Amino acid sequence: MKYRRLGKTQTRVSVIGVGTWQLGGEWGKAFEQTEVNAMLAKAAELGVNLIDTAECYGDHLSEKLVGQAIKGHRDKWIVATKFGHRFKPGFERENLFEPAQVQKQLEDSLKALRSDYIDLYQFHSGTDQMFDTPGLWEMLQKQVEAGKVRHLGISISSKLAGNYQVDKVSAIGAEAIQVVYNRIERKPEGQVFDSCARQDLGVLARVPLAGGFLSGKYDTDATFADSDVRSVWGDDKQRIIKEVARLKSEVPEGVPMAQWALAWCLQHPAVTCVIPGCKTVEQVKFNAMAADLSMVSNDHPQAVS
Numbered sequence: 588m589k590y591r592r593l594g595k596t597q598t599r600v601s602v603i604g605v606g607t608w609q610l611g612g613e614w615g616k617a618f619e620q621t622e623v624n625a626m627l628a629k630a631a632e633l634g635v636n637l638i639d640t641a642e643c644y645g646d647h648l649s650e651k652l653v654g655q656a657i658k659g660h661r662d663k664w665i666v667a668t669k670f671g672h673r674f675k676p677g678f679e680r681e682n683l684f685e686p687a688q689v690q691k692q693l694e695d696s697l698k699a700l701r702s703d704y705i706d707l708y709q710f711h712s713g714t715d716q717m718f719d720t721p722g723l724w725e726m727l728q729k730q731v732e733a734g735k736v737r738h739l740g741i742s743i744s745s746k747l748a749g750n751y752q753v754d755k756v757s758a759i760g761a762e763a764i765q766v767v768y769n770r771i772e773r774k775p776e777g778q779v780f781d782s783c784a785r786q787d788l789g790v791l792a793r794v795p796l797a798g799g800f801l802s803g804k805y806d807t808d809a810t811f812a813d814s815d816v817r818s819v820w821g822d823d824k825q826r827i828i829k830e831v832a833r834l835k836s837e838v839p840e841g842v843p844m845a846q847w848a849l850a851w852c853l854q855h856p857a858v859t860c861v862i863p864g865c866k867t868v869e870q871v872k873f874n875a876m877a878a879d880l881s882m883v884s885n886d887h888p889q890a891v892s
Contacts, residue, residue, distance in 0.1 A: 588634025589878050591859045591889040593665075594762045594789030596738055598706065599891050600665050602853050602878050604637035605630050605871070606793060606862035610652050611645030613678060615815030616866055623652040629868045633875040637665045639765070639791060639862045640700075641711060642692050646674035650699035658701055667765075667791070668696050669711035669742055678816050684717040686726040693730060708736040709765055712744035715751045724759040731760070738762050742793070743779070750778045756788055763789035768858065769797045770837075770851050771830050780857035789889070792852045795861040796845055800827045803835060803844035842880065849877035856888050 589602045605627065610618050627638070638657070640649045650668060657664050670692045672680040683692065697703060708727070710718060718741070730736045740763035741752055753764060764783060766775045769792070783790050796802060798817055807828050811818040820827075831844075838847045845863075852861045865871045877883070884890070 588875065589883055589885065590891050591887055592789075592891050593707075593738070593859055594889070595787040596762050596789065598665060598738065598789075600637045600789070600860050601635045602860055602883060603635055603849065603875050604639055604791070604860045604862040605635060606864040607638060607640040607649045607653060608644050609864045609866060610640070610649035611643070611674070612648065612814065613645070613816045614864065614866070615812045615817075618652060620652060620655055622867075624656045625868050626865055626871050627653070627656040629871045630875070631660065631663060633872065634878075635871075635875055636663065637667065637791075637860055637862070639667045639793070641669040641672075642696055643669075643672040643674040643680055643711070647695055647699040648674075650696055654699055654701035661702055665706045666700060666702065667707035667709060667740070668700070668705055669709040670696070671711035671713050671717065678819060682713065682717065684713055684720045684723060686720070686722045689723060690726060690730070693735065697735065704735055704737060706737045707740050707763060708738070709740040709742045709763075710752075710761075711742050714744070718752050718755070728760050740764060740789070740791075742766075745772070745774075750782055753779050753782045753788075756782075757786045761788075763791065763859075765791040765793050765862075767794045768792040768852055768855075769795045769801060770834060770848055771797050771801070771827060775857075776855070780855065783857045789859045790857050792858050792861045795849050795852045796863050797827050797831070797848075799864075800824075800831050801834075801845060801848035803831060803838075805831075843873070845873065846877040846880060847882075849874060850880040850882040853877075853883045853887075859889055
């Protein structure tokens with residue numbers, strides 16, 4: 588495993604993390620605690636030390652599964668979670684960004700995670716107006732001072748075209764961003780990543796496999812269960828599948844497409860860590876192997892030994 592510094596912090600994170608949206612039940616599978624225990628134990632064995640979750644992945648369900656799985660080993664993990672939404676069935680969310688609402692979410696997340704602190708607490712894909720909610724960041728700074736949060740970050744909505752929130756990250760005391768970035772969705776290149784470099788921000792690349800499509804195993808006839816969020820992607824799903832087919836010629840011979848896709852993200856000097864999801868221990872092992880590809884440089888600006 589390779590490691591990089593999370594922006595200006597002294598936190599050392601593995602270049603491959605574990606994304607856990609799937610644990611909330613919206614990716615076509617319900618997970619048993621034993622499955623999550625096994626996946627995170629294997630991740631730790633392979634040197635992975637960052638887990639990304641959220642309050643709305645099944646109404647703290649993902650957090651609860653993670654918290655139980657890392658019980659007794661909390662100090663070995665960098666746990667990132669998010670605030671701003673309440674889970675609702677049908678892939679819906681209720682926005683909750685008022686300071687009192689967020690403070691309640693924080694307490695619920697700490698309880699679910701069985702922890703008295705969160706390493707990276709992230710604003711979750713809200714609008715610029717939600718970002719500017721009066722008193723929000725002042726309240727969160729008090730949580731940092733109290734030791735309940737170690738670092739603040741923002742997870743940028745893929746629907747936002749502007750750079751407003753990124754440019755204000757340092758001003759509100761945050762030190763990292765999370766953004767959709769993969770071989771197909773390259774919108775952050777340019778203004779967003781340039782701003783991250785100027786501010787020395789850590790960058791977590793979410794959806795690095797484009798919802799699994801960059802594994803190369805799906806064609807235009809692919810269908811998904813009603814409980815799988817990809818079932819409602821519609822025309823976007825077809826666009827992605829067609830683009831993946833075109834990109835297969837870029838993959839080096841003998842390299843699995845998914846590993847190549849993860850390593851491709853890590854080539855960008857702004858990116859600290861990719862956070863692919865996983866459903867099995869084998870997928871955890873497969874994802875971690877991407878750190879060994881020659882595309883993942885030891886000379887990254889935030890690389891650490």
